[in-house]
Amino acid sequence: MPDIQDPYRSYNFKIVIQGVVEGHFTQCSGLGVRVGVIRYREGGNGQVARALPGRVEYADVELKYGLTKSRELWDWLMAAVQGEVVRKNVSILMLDAQGTQEVMRWNLVNAWPSQWRGAVLDAMSQEAALEHLTLVFDTLERA
Structure with missing residues (x-):
């Protein structure tokens, strides 16, 4: 009989930047990869368009996190703003149902912040103040 497993829960994750758990993130979205397609027709067979793999593009990843006094992510962004991009390895870890393993x-690989959006400030709200940080990177690995 096949071993049936429940899918992992999307709320159990953490973000590790250069080997250090950095803050508490409420959401991580956009993770993806796309292989472009180059279409061409071969001589003598004008009815069929063939396809070759083209350029690989990785989707930007957006992180949402609670606003705190920590300056680590802000300082990393400001380095990029000043033209001194600091590339860091970032890992997104999916955890088990207990959130321990x-x-x-x-x-x-070689990620750096390309965009930041500040928290929505609303006097009528009781929600946590969340900032958004967008990361771009060179390559994606699944380990």
Whole structure:
């Protein structure tokens, strides 16, 4: 009989930057890869368009996190703003249902922040203030 497993819960994850758990993130989205397609027709067979793999593009990853006094992510962003991009390896770790054991990992190699959005400030809200940081990276690995 096949071993049936429940899918992992999307709320059990953590972000590790250069080997250090950095803050508490409420959401990580956008993780993806796309292989472009180059279409061409061969001589003598004008009815069929063939396809070759083209350029690989990795989707930007957006992190949402609670606003705190920590300056680590802000300082990393400001280095890029000043033209001194600091590339870091970032890992997204999926955890088990108890939130204690790593079950899957995606590594963003040579990542750096390309965009930041501040928290929405609303006097009528009771929600946590969340900032958004967008990361770009060279390659993606699944470990």
